[in-house]
Amino acid sequence: IRMEAWYEEDESRSKREKRMVFFIVAIALIVFAACVTLSLVVGILTSFDEIVYEDPVDPPFYQSITQSALNNHLQQFETIAAQYSNSRSVNNGYNASVEYVKSQLQNNTNYNVYQQHFTITEMIYSSSSLQQVSPVVQNYEEGSDYSIIENSPSGSVDNVPVFPIDASGCFISHFDGFIAGRVALIQESNLCLLEIAVANAEQSGAVLVLVHSDIKSSKPYSGELSSTTSNNIPVLGINYLLGTDLSSALEPNISATVVGEEQTSYTSNLIAETASGSSDSIIIIGSHLDSVPAGPGINDNGSGSAVNLELAIQTYQQALALENQIRFAWWGAEELGLLGSEFYVNSLTPQEKSKIRVNLNYDMLASSNYIRGVYNGSQADPPITKSCTKIAQIYEEFFLDQNLKYQFTPFNGRSDYGPFLEANITAGGLKTGSNGMKTVAERTSFGGLAQAIYDPCYHQACDTLENVNQEILMENAQAAANILQVLASQADLNSYLAE
Template sequence: MYMMVISSALALCAGAAGAAALQIPLLSSHKQAPIQVADEPKPLVNSSALQDLISGDRLMVRAKKMFEIAKLGEDEYNHPTRVIGSAGHLGTLSYIYETILQLGDYYSISNQSFPAVSGNVFESRLVLGNEVPKSAAPMGLTPPTKDKQPVYGALVLVENEGCQPSDFPDTVGGNIAFIKRGTCPFGTKSENAGLKGAAAAVVYNYDKDPVAGTLGTPSPNHVATFGLSGAEAAPIIKKLEKNEYVDAIAYMDAEVNQILTANIIAQTTEGDPDNCVMLGAHSDSVAEGPGINDDGSGTMSLLEVATQLTKFNVSNCVRFAWWAGEEEGLLGSDYYVATLPEEENMKIRLFMDYDMMASPNFAYQVYNATNAVNPNGSEELRDLYLDWYKEQVLNYTFIPFDGRSDYDGFIRNGIPGGGIATGAEGIKTEEEEEMFGGKAGDWYDPCYHQLCDNLGNLNMTAWVVNTKLIAHSVATYARSFKGFPKRTASVASAAYENEIKYHGSKLFI
């Protein structure tokens, strides 16, 4: 591996970029017996044998530990959280590092620190005319209104989609811009509004649904920005198009901070280093809750598979990754891939993403990654998941491969990818209720990005099933890449790029 290997406790910076690094202590309360006597011969990894070692009891022990770690965030956030920059996230990194460290020399451990942005909205309110829209929601990484006080003004309809400064009339100065979603990133719209002197901005949807978006990379010209559903925007647009006056009040108490955080990478010391199986989960939660399913479940599944894999030899190297800053917009995985030298990029034969493995109202979801749109090999990975579910006589469903998780940077940089999930805020259909049980009409995870994403938010059946599938995927490719396409120096197709409206959990266009 080209990254620096660290030999002691993980050193990270928890404050602003450039501050002195904090030494993160190992969690001494977490003890684990050695997995295997060092000189005992090990068999070549076998899928069935590795799957048999996956235990719901062991996963739940990890979950309880993870929730205790999330409580470290209570002093700052008044509730458990593992958001980047919090004590809960630093504790998570320490736990991951210690767990791998205890496995001896089976893995080399590396730490990749990187600058990140962390946003938090403490309070917000939007009033349009005499209405308080129910769908109004702050954009991710939005700045506050001036002096963190309410701003008042006329609502000004912006031409086109606000992707050019010329779309904004001079009358937007000191007022609140009303901008249609589409064509360009939300951050561009907010920046253009700020350049024209707008006091705040509202981006409304072109269909009836709400907009849960992010401004992305901060700009000094961004203004406090809300998303609004097309359904609530429609009657307002009619008034504005008739040149009727609509007054507005916008209030945002928010902050956007620059911090340092880190990815943790663990790679087997054995196995062909030029042919690596790579898989990842994100170590952080949103600020609103402890994130025990999102993505504590994926984080812990990888830790358990990494632990049990030490009982076997591997033919190809296996590289586990725990990404930071996923909830802020795939920051860690993007940084990792962007800084990979081309030679190192080509050593990764495929990347597997495991985000949300235990949603309570679950469906067994497989990313519909095809070779026609994605790097060659993505479809073979997809089919490995399908074949396994079929062998287990389990139903499955396809979900869009649309940039919502950490696979995105890999696909954009020519690395085949895919993964599985159990669902987030999407609505379970009646057909899926017949296929998987649960309740049609409800979210797959009713506690998605909320405080209640705690120990009670885990479906153990789904979690164990999918952790076994993770084990199967690791064992299959750690044993052999026979029949799997060779890497080529390709990038994502234009078709993939055109489909991507997400960058992480939030829309960015």
């Protein structure tokens, strides 16, 4: 009996202990479930609070620019050139290029799109010749040995000595010791506009100017004078080998002729203005749309024009908030001496000029042997030195954020920002190089080939889509989109640029 009582008591105690364990586990599970539920509720409320009270983070505007869109525009420019003697110059495919850009703007934006017409005068050449007559007799071929500089005056020289100038001719002092009545042989340079060097040569008594390419290339120097130039003597570009021969020869004499006449024609700028943003504070984004007669100009300057067009389209498509009005411009006749942008700036009244806060210029953004160049705003003259420097810093900061190397390039007015600088309007922009030669240091920074031309197809028939460096095109397009957004969002753009 005692043993049975003990087993009954032990079994009862075991049941009580099991119930206690079960109770404790149940309580623990209930507490755990309550904590999980509370955590979820808090998370949901927090998320709801973020949705209701915090703005969503939009992707940056520059990500709206796509490679495919840019290439589509470039392909259209190339197709147009193919229909007009492989050129989009003012007398070939330029007007068709204008119509393409205009149709894109009208179909994809609500902008005020209009053309600004103007007349141009350019030289049309019928013949030329160049011969060395002593100490050896040698006939030279146009296109391979020499080329007529665009807008060179007509003229001729017969059996005239060549006087080599071991400099660019950008300063009158470069012609110290020059003998009047001779041919001036000067070196290619980016230090000044060519008409300045030619004017110095003419003032020193030169009867003809030869511009010696500084590139070890078989192609002659191809530059241009402004169609409004006051130069009166013929100007020819010669290749590196011919320039070296004439510089080293013992008193070489040459004969040359340039025969041409002026032709007046009509062209236009294309302008598109945003419907929003203050019309008292205007940002002008410009690129020249024309090419030279010799080629389709897909890098020069289909690249800048395509970027400008896509910026305009995406500004509208992305409903970018604009405190300042954007005026997109495609300039005509840049290749004849910045004529379109010059006409535009000169047509502005003082009041209209005062409303323009900044001009951004995009010219040759995709050279195959590129540098990643930012115009050096600190080289601008007062009173816009500080604001031009600010523009350069915005590009600089973007490239630094993207871990991309860049370099500052001369701000010498040799593209369509030039007329704006002359009017004391803040300016800036990007470039990748034209007919200059890449240095060893630049090759270290940007890759490519040292001692080779930035754009080997500059002003040539091979400046096609295949000549475009896709990587630098996209990077520059995104840098252009970034600065557009930065500037367009400033409530007081003048004060921002003065910081």
